Amino acid sequence: MRSILKTAIENGKQITQSGTVATYIPELAKGDRDALGACIFDTNCNAILEGDFDTKFTIQSVSKVIILICALIDNGKDAVFSKIGMEPSADAFNSMVKLEIKVTHKPSNPFINAGAIVCTSLVAGDNGIDQFNRIHNMMKRLSNNNNIEVNNSVFKSEKLTGNTNRAMAYYLKGANIIQKDVEDVLDTYFKCCSVEVVVQDVARIASVIANNGVAPWSNERIIPEDVNRIVKALMMTCGLYDKSGQFCIEVGIPSKSGVGGCIMSVVPNRMGIAVVGPSLDVYGNSIGGGRVLEELSRKLHLSMF
Ligand code: DON
Numbered sequence: 001m002r003s004i005l006k007t008a009i010e011n012g013k014q015i016t017q018s019g020t021v022a023t024y025i026p027e028l029a030k031g032d033r034d035a036l037g038a039c040i041f042d043t044n045c046n047a048i049l050e051g052d053f054d055t056k057f058t059i060q061s062v063s064k065v066i067i068l069i070c071a072l073i074d075n076g077k078d079a080v081f082s083k084i085g086m087e088p089s090a091d092a093f094n095s096m097v098k099l100e101i102k103v104t105h106k107p108s109n110p111f112i113n114a115g116a117i118v119c120t121s122l123v124a125g126d127n128g129i130d131q132f133n134r135i136h137n138m139m140k141r142l143s144n145n146n147n148i149e150v151n152n153s154v155f156k157s158e159k160l161t162g163n164t165n166r167a168m169a170y171y172l173k174g175a176n177i178i179q180k181d182v183e184d185v186l187d188t189y190f191k192c193c194s195v196e197v198v199v200q201d202v203a204r205i206a207s208v209i210a211n212n213g214v215a216p217w218s219n220e221r222i223i224p225e226d227v228n229r230i231v232k233a234l235m236m237t238c239g240l241y242d243k244s245g246q247f248c249i250e251v252g253i254p255s256k257s258g259v260g261g262c263i264m265s266v267v268p269n270r271m272g273i274a275v276v277g278p279s280l281d282v283y284g285n286s287i288g289g290g291r292v293l294e295e296l297s298r299k300l301h302l303s304m305f
Contacts, residue, residue: 001300002048005038008295009051012036012277012288019279019287022259027157031057031261031278036288041203042271043211053199057276058154059139060258061093061284062202063192064116065209065231066139067123071110072227074124074134083122083177084115086234093241093259093284096168105175109238111256114168120189121178128184132191141222142208143201144215155194162190193258199274202264206272209254232266236304243283251293252303257285265293267302 013036021031037052071080089108091097099105099114107115125131140146169186172178178185208215209231213223223231235254240247240263247255253273255265261278263286273296277288297303 001040002050004296004299005040005048005050005292008292008299009036009038011295012291013051015291016277016279016288019281021261021278022280022284025154025157025161025259027154028058028259028278033279035261036275036277036292037199038273038275038292039199039203040271040273041200041207043207043216043269045216047200047203049200052276055276056196056198057260057262057278058151058193058258059195059197059202059262060193060260061111061116062256062258062262062264063135063139063195064111064119065235065256065264066142066205067116067119067135067189067192068110068231068234069223069227070124070135070138071119071122072230073224075122077226077230080110080119080122084110084118088238088244090242094164096164096171099168099171099175105172105177107172109234111234111238112241113165114172117165117169117185117189118172118177120192121180121185123188128181128188132188135188135192136195139195139205141215142205143197144204144217145201148195148197148201150191150194151196152194154196155191158190158194159187162186165189199262199276202262202274203272206264206266206274208272209266210268210270210272212269232268235266240285241283243281243285247285247290248305251290251297252305253293253297255293257289259284261286261289263289263293268304270302
């Protein structure tokens with residue numbers, strides 16, 4: 001498996017130059033376009049690290065999975081999906097076009113920005129600080145790493161330039177879908193996106209989801225089984241935004257991408273995989289990371305289809 005991963009990364013490196021790093025959050029423009037690294041963490045706790053695996057990156061939209069887990073545990077399925085849909089949007093991750101068109105004004109799913117911002121507002125806590133602590137603690141438990149922290153430069157950069165997110169959050173407050181203070185909710189969401197990690201942290205998070213919500217290193221149940229099932233289903237159908245269908249065909253593993261260049265993938269009952277490559281395709285997904293996962297899926301027969 002190690003040599004297959006190594007070759008996949010070498011092949012992925014051939015195409016990193018055909019993408020671009022995210023620049024709409026200025027701090028992300030500092031990402032290394034050529035970096036490509038990965039970690040496989042299986043449900044027996046074996047880890048394989050290859051390529052630029054020590055690259056630090058902000059978790060960005062991969063945090064939407066952890067936010068959803070917290071929102072579902074804290075509110076239950078019915079309450080969460082009374083405010084957010086469970087269908088792919090086929091629009092860009094930051095699109096707000098459907099919010100006004102739909103009669104209910106509900107964001108299409110929890111993995112587009114609008115849906116994740118609503119999910120953030122639902123997490124238990126009296127204020128944004130409590131809510132962030134709840135999500136941050138969940139990230140630490142799922143990654144088995146107590147030392148993951150917010151990158152403050154990225155957080156400030158997101159807060160300063162996050163006007164599209166701000167616009168949709170105020171719209172959702174106007175539509176009575178968000179009840180809490182909008183700026184507080186946005187600060188929490190931006191902080192979640194700005195948590196800095198390495199691939200091994202994310203692969204461990206994925207391994208818990210792969211292991212039906214139980215941490216492979218301690219046998220502790222962290223995610224209730226019904227929540228874990230919902231999360232995997234939404235990762236499969238909505239995890240790569242308007243490229244989710246193509247990714248299903250080419251890779252076929254529940255996954256979630258982020259504009260920091262990470263893709264987190266879950267191979268049920270077998271392993272968690274995390275890849276990082278800050279060079280992105282037009283949809284905002286890691287271009288080299290997608291190629292690595294496609295090759296791994298083909299050679300290791302990982303597709304669920
Ligand atoms: O809200 C944003 O735009 C970013 N903090 C996260 C977006 C993201 O990662 C989309 N992923 N592909």
